[in-house]
C-alpha cells in the first residue's frame with residue numbers, strides 16, 4: 001500500500017521505516033529541510049536500535065523523504081499524522097501542528113483517503129480533524145479519520161512497533177478499518193515474522209499480535225489511559241519505596257512479592273527518581289485536562305504527578321544526608337538521558353536533578369553513553385563531561401547513578417572505589433545489590449532499600465558455642 005507519514009520525529013520515522021519493512025511504499029513528509037537533507041544522506045537522527053538498518057534497507061526504494069505534503073497525500077491511500085503535540089502552559093496538548101496538517105491534507109484529497117492519527121492526542125481530536133478537513137473543501141465520503149495509537153518506547157521503538165502487545169485500530173467505518181487491517185496484515189497474519197530478514201523477535205513477544213478494533217474515540221482514550229496507568233504504577237511503587245525507607249524494609253523484596261501476582265505483574269514496578277521523557281509527563285497533564293474539560297476531576301493523576309516530583313526532592317535529601325552540606329561538593333554523575341538506551345534528555349529526571357544540585361552549589365562531572373551532546377546544550381556547558389564512568393568518578397565526593405544504562409550496572413568496583421575521593425555511591429536506579437556494594441567497600445544509598453556501609457557488615461560477636469543444626 002502507498003502510505004504517507006507526516007512528521008519524522010520518533011513515532012513518524014520509526015513508523016515509516018517499519019511500514020516499509022512490512023512491504024509498503026512510504027513517503028515521510030517533514031518541513032524541516034535540515035532533517036530531510038540528513039535523512040536523504042542516510043543519517044539516522046535518533047539513537048534507536050535497528051533504525052539505522054531499516055533506513056539503510058529501504059531508503060530511496062520503499063522509503064522516501066519529502067517536504068511536499070500535497071503530492072504525498074495524492075499518492076497515498078493512508079496518511080499517518082505523527083507531528084508533535086507539545087504541552088501548552090496550561091498542560092493541554094497543543095494541537096496546532098495537527099490542525100495545520102489536516103488543512104494541508106484537505107486541499108490535496110482527490111480520491112478516498114484514510115487520515116490516521118498516530119501522535120498522542122486527546123479524545124475528540126479525530127472529530128476535529130474531520131471537521132477541519134471538511135471546512136477546507138473535502139467532501140463527506142472522500143475520506144475517513146482513524147486513530148491508531150502507538151505504544152513504542154524510546155530505545156526499543158523498532159521492536160516495540162513490529163512486535164507489539166496489541167495493535168489498536170480506532171475506526172468508525174468498515175471501509176476505513178479495512179484499509180488499516182490491510183496495512184498491518186503482514187504482522188497480524190504472521191507472514192512478516194517468517195521472513196528471514198525480519199527484525200529479530202524480542203523476549204516476551206506475542207506473535208502474531210492481536211488486533212483490537214474500536215471506535216476512534218476509544219482508541220484515543222486507550223493511548224492516554226495506558227500511559228497514565230503506567231505512570232501510576234511507577235508512582236505507586238515510588239510511594240511504597242518511601243514507606244520501605246521509613247520502616248527499614250526492602251522495596252525489591254516487596255516488588256517481588258507484589259509483581260508475582262499475575263493480576264499486577266512485575267513490569268514498570270522499578271522505583272527510582274521518577275519517570276521522565278517526552279511522553280509520561282506531557283500525557284498525564286493532557287489527560288488530566290481532557291478529563292477536566294469533560295467534567296471529571298481526575299485527582300488520582302494529580303497525586304501521580306505529585307509523587308513523581310517529590311521523588312526527586314527525596315533524592316536530593318538523600319544526597320544531603322550522605323554529604324551533609326552541598327556547597328562546593330564535587331559529584332560524579334552517571335546518566336543524563338531520561339532512561340537507558342536513548343539519547344533523549346527531554347524531561348529527564350537526571351537533568352532536573354543536576355540543575356537542583358548546581359543551584360545548591362555542587363560541581364558536577366557527568367558521563368552518559370549517548371546523551372552527552374544533547375545535555376551540553378541543555379545545561380549550557382555548565383557541567384564537566386567525562387569520557388567514561390571512571391573519569392566522572394575521579395576525585396568526586398560521591399557518585400550519583402541517575403539513568404538505568406546497562407553499562408552502569410556492571411562497573412569495575414575496585415576501579416570505581418579507587419577513583420572516588422570518598423567511596424560513596426547514591427544510586428537513584430537501584431542497579432546494585434546493597435550487600436555486594438558494602439562488601440566492596442562502598443557506603444551505598446539506593447531507593448527503598450536500607451543504606452549500607454562496610455562497617456555495618458561486621459558480624460556481631462557471637463560468644464555462644466557453635467551448634468550443630470539438627471534436621472528432622
Ligand code: UGA
Pocket residue numbers: 120150151152153154155227230234267268269270271272273274275276277278279280283338339340404
Ligand atoms: C512511554 C510508554 O512506555 C510507551 O508505551 C509509549 O508509547 C510512549 O511513552 C509514548 O507515549 O510515546 P517512553 O517514554 O519511551 O515510553 O519510556 P518508558 O520506558 O515508558 O519510561 C518512561 C520513564 O519512566 C523513564 O524515565 C523511566 O526511567 C521511568 N521508569 C520506567 C521508571 O522509573 N520505572 C519503571 O519501572 C519503568
